[in-house]
Amino acid sequence: MSGKVVERFPAGGATDVDDLVAALRAVPAGGPLTVGDDRIVEFLVAFARRLLRPAVARRHPELASLGFFLRRGEIARALARVADEPGQLRFPRGLVFHVPPANVDTIFVYSWALSALAGNANVVRISSRSAGAADAVLDALGDTLADADDVVRQTQRMVTYGRDDAVTAALSAAADLRVIWGGDRSVGEIRRHPLAPHARDLTFPDRSSFTVIGAAGWLAAAEADRDAAALGLYNDAYWFDQAACASPRAVYWVGDPASTGAARADLLSRLRRVLDGKRPEVDAAMAVEKRVATYGLAVEGAATAIHFDGNDLATVELAGPDDIPRRWLGVGTFPQARVDSLADLAPVVVRRDQTVTHFGFAADELVAFARALAGRGVDRIVPVGDALSFAATWDGYDLMREFTRITSVVTR
Amino acid sequence: MSLFALDQAAREARLLPELVELTEHHRARSPEYARLLASLGHLPGRRYDRVADLPWLPVRLFKHHVLKSIGDDEVFKVLTSSGTTGDVSRIYLDKDAAGVQQKMLSATLSAVIGTKRLPMLLVDTKALFKNRTSFSARGAGVLGLMNFGRDHTFVLDEQERPDPDAVRAFLERHGDQPFLIFGFTFMTWLYLYELAREHRFDLSNGILIHSGGWKKLVDRAVDNAEFRRRFTADTGLTRIHNFYGMVEQIGTTFLEGPDGGGLYCPEFADVIVRDPHTWAEVPVGTPGVVQVVSTMPRSYPGHLLLTEDRGVVHGVDDGAWPGKRFSILGRLPRAEARGCSDTFAEAAA
Numbered sequence: 001m002s003g004k005v006v007e008r009f010p011a012g013g014a015t016d017v018d019d020l021v022a023a024l025r026a027v028p029a030g031g032p033l034t035v036g037d038d039r040i041v042e043f044l045v046a047f048a049r050r051l052l053r054p055a056v057a058r059r060h061p062e063l064a065s066l067g068f069f070l071r072r073g074e075i076a077r078a079l080a081r082v083a084d085e086p087g088q089l090r091f092p093r094g095l096v097f098h099v100p101p102a103n104v105d106t107i108f109v110y111s112w113a114l115s116a117l118a119g120n121a122n123v124v125r126i127s128s129r130s131a132g133a134a135d136a137v138l139d140a141l142g143d144t145l146a147d148a149d150d151v152v153r154q155t156q157r158m159v160t161y162g163r164d165d166a167v168t169a170a171l172s173a174a175a176d177l178r179v180i181w182g183g184d185r186s187v188g189e190i191r192r193h194p195l196a197p198h199a200r201d202l203t204f205p206d207r208s209s210f211t212v213i214g215a216a217g218w219l220a221a222a223e224a225d226r227d228a229a230a231l232g233l234y235n236d237a238y239w240f241d242q243a244a245c246a247s248p249r250a251v252y253w254v255g256d257p258a259s260t261g262a263a264r265a266d267l268l269s270r271l272r273r274v275l276d277g278k279r280p281e282v283d284a285a286m287a288v289e290k291r292v293a294t295y296g297l298a299v300e301g302a303a304t305a306i307h308f309d310g311n312d313l314a315t316v317e318l319a320g321p322d323d324i325p326r327r328w329l330g331v332g333t334f335p336q337a338r339v340d341s342l343a344d345l346a347p348v349v350v351r352r353d354q355t356v357t358h359f360g361f362a363a364d365e366l367v368a369f370a371r372a373l374a375g376r377g378v379d380r381i382v383p384v385g386d387a388l389s390f391a392a393t394w395d396g397y398d399l400m401r402e403f404t405r406i407t408s409v410v411t412r
Numbered sequence: 413m414s415l416f417a418l419d420q421a422a423r424e425a426r427l428l429p430e431l432v433e434l435t436e437h438h439r440a441r442s443p444e445y446a447r448l449l450a451s452l453g454h455l456p457g458r459r460y461d462r463v464a465d466l467p468w469l470p471v472r473l474f475k476h477h478v479l480k481s482i483g484d485d486e487v488f489k490v491l492t493s494s495g496t497t498g499d500v501s502r503i504y505l506d507k508d509a510a511g512v513q514q515k516m517l518s519a520t521l522s523a524v525i526g527t528k529r530l531p532m533l534l535v536d537t538k539a540l541f542k543n544r545t546s547f548s549a550r551g552a553g554v555l556g557l558m559n560f561g562r563d564h565t566f567v568l569d570e571q572e573r574p575d576p577d578a579v580r581a582f583l584e585r586h587g588d589q590p591f592l593i594f595g596f597t598f599m600t601w602l603y604l605y606e607l608a609r610e611h612r613f614d615l616s617n618g619i620l621i622h623s624g625g626w627k628k629l630v631d632r633a634v635d636n637a638e639f640r641r642r643f644t645a646d647t648g649l650t651r652i653h654n655f656y657g658m659v660e661q662i663g664t665t666f667l668e669g670p671d672g673g674g675l676y677c678p679e680f681a682d683v684i685v686r687d688p689h690t691w692a693e694v695p696v697g698t699p700g701v702v703q704v705v706s707t708m709p710r711s712y713p714g715h716l717l718l719t720e721d722r723g724v725v726h727g728v729d730d731g732a733w734p735g736k737r738f739s740i741l742g743r744l745p746r747a748e749a750r751g752c753s754d755t756f757a758e759a760a761a
Contacts, residue, residue, distance in 0.1 A: 284688030284701055285744045288720060292472045298451035299444040299477045306451045311689060317451075 092119030094176035118403035207245035207354035215255030217360020230270035232385020290330035441481035513663030532561020535595025616648030
């Protein structure tokens with residue numbers, strides 16, 4: 001008893017999952033895909049060009065980022081990481097099954113594009129709730145297909161299906177690699193379905209992130225850089241309702257009380273100006289959500305003060321630096337705490353922490369911080385404003401390496 | 413003496429000092445509530461000029477946190493609400509609070525049903541009470557109201573099918589005297605109205621009390637006015653009282669007046685409709701988010717609650733009863749988190 005899927009790319013009707021797997025497994029007419037296969041590279045470059053069209057980029061700024069990520073130069077850089085070496089040949093893993101998150105509309109494209117670049121056949125489960133940017137992506141992919149090699153149509157598939165365990169089981173059993181985004185619950189749900197003995201999972205569980213700002217560095221920075229940082233914080237936090245794993249869910253101020261107080265007031269007034277210009281939509285339901293979340297912190301004793309500056313900006317004084325709320329508190333909610341030095345934050349960090357966005361520190365301070373963490377948590381330390389810039393290294397994985405396998409050739 | 417006799421100025425004058433005292437009462441007894449007030453800058457001794465200035469709590473806080481103003485050893489009863497999202501409010505009552513809430517519900521309803529126990533028709537099924545261990549909110553609601561009637565007759569049989577014979581027998585016994593009808597709004601419409609119209613039952617001596625909102629009737633284009641009009645036209649029923657209340661403010665029931673012009677507040681309660689952008693009180697006629705106010709909750713800090721309902725005040729001291737005359741317009745949607753999680757949560761709704 002096998003289930004049905006609806007084909008979204010290439011667009012089609014309902015298909016039997018077993019037929020889908022058979023098509024993905026068949027050797028393409030023009031020969032099997034290779035790592036960095038030209039037929040795929042040309043498709044991705046043409047697809048990126050569509051995303052960078054002004055009409056698309058204006059409506060969905062996050063798609064412009066995706067377009068930049070897939071430019072020819074970037075693709076070449078990604079491929080250089082998995083180039084053949086003497087005695088080491090790189091090959092695709094085979095069939096990759098991707099389960100992206102329902103709510104960040106663009107993650108599935110990054111995950112899929114890198115895997116396609118690695119020469120894999122891919123099947124991506126698209127959320128039936130997908131909307132907006134995800135639909136724009138599917139449209140752009142469909143339009144690009146017209147001029148593409150047939151191999152793309154055969155080996156790259158995006159489908160939707162309801163809660164059908166039979167489909168998940170069939171795709172899991174057929175996969176050489178399964179990629180699960182979307183948090184702890186999804187990982188647990190999907191892992192109930194066995195993989196083939198040689199296959200493995202690449203999991204992206206629940207993560208959370210925070211910002212560190214050096215007060216001295218902030219106060220010494222040029223006006224323009226401070227404005228850019230306020231805009232950067234806005235983009236990091238507000239783009240996906242502060243719910244993306246890389247969006248900061250707390251702000252740490254590093255320095256003495258007087259300078260952190262001054263720096264804080266300055267950042268918040270600049271962020272206020274950004275908000276007054278951008279006017280993010282914070283509806284009544286979200287506003288109530290923020291009250292429930294922040295009041296809850298006070299009830300628990302984690303917060304000592306809560307301040308609402310309109311519905312779009314809430315700040316919370318944390319009782320101490322060692323107890324940051326890692327859960328989602330609604331868009332535009334910034335719990336804050338002060339520490340004397342970056343090193344004081346090292347004990348606070350847990351495995352779940354993913355991205356630390358920073359401002360006002362020198363490179364050696366950040367490296368020393370990373371060394372102090374010793375890999376116990378935090379996978380990315382990036383400037384404020386770059387939290388949501390997807391990279392080929394994510395959650396500590398070098399994705400191109402994960403999507404390929406190595407054949408060693410040793411000669412006497 | 414009806415609980416619906418206090419005009420707005422007298423109500424405000426009476427409620428303000430009581431609510432200030434109640435706020436201090438909860439602050440002194442609930443460390444969690446005290447922490448919350450402190451973090452919001454509401455410190456002891458602060459002066460309040462209006463009830464609307466007092467600090468309110470979002471009602472969902474009771475779904476995530478234990479907030480009570482009584483010791484663990486004084487907990488007599490824990491009431492739970494079933495949320496549609498699966499999380500549940502927990503409301504802690506001591507013996508006093510449990511007694512008072514039943515008394516106040518009774519005093520409130522006596523305004524429309526009198527003080528005598530009337531024969532009672534329940535638009536539900538006895539099967540609700542089959543499983544004593546897992547009691548649904550629906551079951552609890554029905555059970556709570558059953559105390560006000562006698563000779564209880566269920567409109568639906570145990571398989572949840574309308575039972576015209578049972579209703580006919582009830583009406584033969586009691587239909588010529590006042591009798592009580594209770595049900596959830598959508599069930600009253602789907603089962604009782606349809607049944608009574610089809611069988612030409614005479615409900616003209618009935619007093620209908622119903623609650624639960626209009627959401628399930630939206631696609632049938634039935635609103636409060638249509639509901640009343642058709643019940644009257646097709647069954648003779650004229651005494652129809654919608655009511656609004658929530659487990660988080662137990663004992664407080666906002667009741668539709670005899671004019672059908674909206675819900676009214678009992679004398680120990682009030683509503684404040686707030687602008688969802690500024691959270692200031694909006695003028696009469698402007699829709700917003702409903703805050704409910706009541707001096708009932710003493711065992712937990714539930715006296716000033718922001719609901720997740722939208723509503724509008726139609727008028728003040730201008731209806732069948734004094735005070736604010738208002739309607740509930742529907743639920744606020746639940747804020748959806750976008751983000752990296754919940755690939756699978758989509759099928760849960």
